[in-house]
Amino acid sequence: MTTFTETTHAAKAPLWTRLPVVHQFRQSVGLQRGMLLIGLVITGIFILTAIFAPLLAPYGFSQLRGDGDPFGAQQAPSGEHLLGTTVGGYDVLSRVIWGSQTAIAVMVIAVVLSIFAGVALGLVSGYFGGWLDRVLVVICDAVYAFPALLLAIVMGIVISGGRSGLWGGIFAAAISITVVFIPQYFRVIRAETVRIKAEAYVESARVLGASSGRIMFRHVLRNATRTLPLIFTLNASEALLTLAGLGFIGFGIEPSSAAEWGYDLNKSLSDVTSGIWWTSLFPGLAIVLVVLGITLVGESLNDLADPRLRSRRAPGKTTGVVAATSVVPGGTLAAGPGGIEGLEAGLSAPDPHPNDDPFEAK
Amino acid sequence: MSTVAMKPPAPAAGRRSKKRTSPGGGIGRYLLIRFLLIFPTIFILVSMVFWLMRTTGDPITAALGGKLGPDQLAVLISEAGYDRPIIIQYFEYLGQVFTGNFGTTISTSRPVSEVLLTYGSATAELVFYALIVAFIVGIPLGMVAAYWRDKAPDAFLRVFAILCYATPVFFAGLLLKLVFAVWLKVLPVAGRATVGSELEMQFLPDKTGIYFIDALKTGNPALFGDVLLHAVLPALALGLLTAGVFLRLVRTNVIGTLGTDYVDAARSRGVNEFRLVSKHAYRPALIPIITVIGLQIALLLGGAVLTETTFEWKGLGFMLIEFIKARDFVAVQGIVALLAVIVALSNFIVDIIAALIDPRVRY
Numbered sequence: 001m002t003t004f005t006e007t008t009h010a011a012k013a014p015l016w017t018r019l020p021v022v023h024q025f026r027q028s029v030g031l032q033r034g035m036l037l038i039g040l041v042i043t044g045i046f047i048l049t050a051i052f053a054p055l056l057a058p059y060g061f062s063q064l065r066g067d068g069d070p071f072g073a074q075q076a077p078s079g080e081h082l083l084g085t086t087v088g089g090y091d092v093l094s095r096v097i098w099g100s101q102t103a104i105a106v107m108v109i110a111v112v113l114s115i116f117a118g119v120a121l122g123l124v125s126g127y128f129g130g131w132l133d134r135v136l137v138v139i140c141d142a143v144y145a146f147p148a149l150l151l152a153i154v155m156g157i158v159i160s161g162g163r164s165g166l167w168g169g170i171f172a173a174a175i176s177i178t179v180v181f182i183p184q185y186f187r188v189i190r191a192e193t194v195r196i197k198a199e200a201y202v203e204s205a206r207v208l209g210a211s212s213g214r215i216m217f218r219h220v221l222r223n224a225t226r227t228l229p230l231i232f233t234l235n236a237s238e239a240l241l242t243l244a245g246l247g248f249i250g251f252g253i254e255p256s257s258a259a260e261w262g263y264d265l266n267k268s269l270s271d272v273t274s275g276i277w278w279t280s281l282f283p284g285l286a287i288v289l290v291v292l293g294i295t296l297v298g299e300s301l302n303d304l305a306d307p308r309l310r311s312r313r314a315p316g317k318t319t320g321v322v323a324a325t326s327v328v329p330g331g332t333l334a335a336g337p338g339g340i341e342g343l344e345a346g347l348s349a350p351d352p353h354p355n356d357d358p359f360e361a362k
Numbered sequence: 363m364s365t366v367a368m369k370p371p372a373p374a375a376g377r378r379s380k381k382r383t384s385p386g387g388g389i390g391r392y393l394l395i396r397f398l399l400i401f402p403t404i405f406i407l408v409s410m411v412f413w414l415m416r417t418t419g420d421p422i423t424a425a426l427g428g429k430l431g432p433d434q435l436a437v438l439i440s441e442a443g444y445d446r447p448i449i450i451q452y453f454e455y456l457g458q459v460f461t462g463n464f465g466t467t468i469s470t471s472r473p474v475s476e477v478l479l480t481y482g483s484a485t486a487e488l489v490f491y492a493l494i495v496a497f498i499v500g501i502p503l504g505m506v507a508a509y510w511r512d513k514a515p516d517a518f519l520r521v522f523a524i525l526c527y528a529t530p531v532f533f534a535g536l537l538l539k540l541v542f543a544v545w546l547k548v549l550p551v552a553g554r555a556t557v558g559s560e561l562e563m564q565f566l567p568d569k570t571g572i573y574f575i576d577a578l579k580t581g582n583p584a585l586f587g588d589v590l591l592h593a594v595l596p597a598l599a600l601g602l603l604t605a606g607v608f609l610r611l612v613r614t615n616v617i618g619t620l621g622t623d624y625v626d627a628a629r630s631r632g633v634n635e636f637r638l639v640s641k642h643a644y645r646p647a648l649i650p651i652i653t654v655i656g657l658q659i660a661l662l663l664g665g666a667v668l669t670e671t672t673f674e675w676k677g678l679g680f681m682l683i684e685f686i687k688a689r690d691f692v693a694v695q696g697i698v699a700l701l702a703v704i705v706a707l708s709n710f711i712v713d714i715i716a717a718l719i720d721p722r723v724r725y
Contacts, residue, residue, distance in 0.1 A: 030512065138406065139406055142407050142706075143406075145660055145706070145709055146660060146701075146702060146705055147660045147663045147664035147701065147705065148664055149664035149665075149667060150663070150664060150698055153682075153694075153698075154415065154698060155414065157414075157415065157691065158414045158415065237528070241528075241530055244530050248532050248668060248671070249668065249671060249686070250687065265533060269536070272536050272539050272544065273539070273544065274544075277540055280533070280537075280540070284529075284536065287529075288529050288533065291527070291528035291529075292524055295524050299520075299524065
């Protein structure tokens, strides 16, 4: 019988240092570490705000009166309403805080849905190839090139007819955004799948009689998901911008169902002309801060994955991962979608006797 | 966003892998194949929009459902042919789009193509101004950031670039409006020109709809100034959004070329640092930048919809929102289909430019 020699790995670092964000954080230095840290802090505050919104917000998002008296419309910031009130008579601070819940719900649903759909399509398309692959590539290229907001508008009309309540609105926005993002995941996963399909370990698995499904999910998918955290963060921020854009042009969620920053900005459009600044400034700043935080995380992760952009440590502190970059043959840095990490995976992948015919040993 | 900015040959190679032909095809063959690929793109987008919009029902019920009784609706629907099998309507629509007929709006009863011609020029003008702002701001700053990589200017400019991207274009527009139009009162709040200027240009014999050109034709410097002043804030709002993308793109690619041997060689020959960055490192970095500009057209058009709404700039985006409010889905479908054509065409042009500059792009 064939005896497979276990490929000996270098002693592995403890699990927590290999977790996606933790690993990159330890890898980073100087300015890049600063940017990553700021991004993580802002994102953390955003998530905490969303979780504790009921405790943090002084009023409800659709509350119009406190102690029996109406708040009044367009009140300037005061002790009672720290950030003033909107043209509709809502408390600005409360709506900004509650808005984080809507934002996070849409971001999570949109990104999770598009990952599932995009990854499944990319995997099948890249693995089986053929006419299905060609058709899917052309469709995804067409959708990818199209303005995301316009596509989201069309989807919004289809799903909700343009206006809806809390969960209807959240799902309408999330699914609209999903359609826009699927091509991005599709392209990345498909490219990785096509590359990995040619690896010797996939061939070995096929020779050993593994089914297509098993090869796709155990061998290919596990190795193809490396770049996902990057797209994930970049898409999360784009999802929020698209949601705000949809809200701004009137595809918002009704103010009585949930707070949504883009919708509030739309309502403040006429306030600005009369010099009322508080109704637009704060929801807008909330969008900018959240997108900024998530983008800082995504950018830093992206740069750390690309050795040409990664700030180098002092030589004494160099870890094994950084050292591996120096063995790349000239000019192939752009080889795989995974950049240098793709090459590293090729080096460390279990690959017992790639040229041996397993049947010969019998 | 920035995923496309990383590796010089990758964006081109990745997008073209599906149509690789035998080597030695030459530029003529490449142009032809690339040109033919426009049609499936437009076909897919137009079909997708048609089927998606029709799943919600016919456009007449959507627009007039609450206003007319069921009998009147049925008459209108059969007059417009919406009661026929949807597959027949689909092929009829494809034929119409092919001949440039995008249907008739329901809310205003005008041909959609006429709406597109009237308001398309305004959008084109806005996008053009925004691109100028993006180039002027993004490219030099990107070179500065690349040269002082990981130093203070780089840190500052990178945060600036991310802020440009993180700020929704309508929020940027609102802030600019608040500061320059309401508080400082130096620029107009909204619109493409004052009413008087618009009236004067209305009676030009052969007006183009592009106010910049029309204003020049009147030969009235005050009117020309008025038109330019109105364009400043919208162009800034939309331009800065794209400037951030250009800045990051130029930075990434110039960092890549700054590390190459020929830049070292040029430096050792005594080429001064300014020339080194602006010529030796920048030129080869141009290819991926041009490729990404093609994708930016889509971003700009999406941003134009929001900018136009913010500044009441009466272009396609502004009208699109008006038609959505009126639930006039024939008009919406027409505008979206036209924008699909524009996006496909501009990507084609950008790919051709990239191929003319860099022979490696051809295959």
